[in-house]
Amino acid sequence: MTSDIFALIPLPVGLFPLLTLADVLIFFTIFPLTVRSGPAEPGIVSVALLAAAVALRHIGLVALLRAFVERTALHSAASA
Numbered sequence: 001m002t003s004d005i006f007a008l009i010p011l012p013v014g015l016f017p018l019l020t021l022a023d024v025l026i027f028f029t030i031f032p033l034t035v036r037s038g039p040a041e042p043g044i045v046s047v048a049l050l051a052a053a054v055a056l057r058h059i060g061l062v063a064l065l066r067a068f069v070e071r072t073a074l075h076s077a078a079s080a
Contacts, residue, residue: 012063012067015060015063015064015067018056018059018060018063019057019060019061019064021056022053022054022056022057022060023057025049025050025052025053025056026050026053026054026057029046029049029050029053030050032046033046033047033050
């Protein structure tokens with residue numbers, strides 16, 4: 001199933017929410033790590049969540065690239 005959420009080409013529906021979720025998680029985990037109001041060390045939970053969010057973002061970007069390559073390959077095969 002595809003959706004026209006992306007402006008250039010229709011891609012699988014789950015990619016946009018996945019990338020959005022990863023971006024929001026990255027923001028909410030980086031913010032407390034960079035803006036601290038006291039001498040407290042950043043928690044290991046925040047660092048672990050940041051690493052997981054970055055990994056999720058990379059997974060989403062790889063899936064986006066694979067879907068894009070698949071769509072362009074199908075498009076070029078259909079036009080040939």
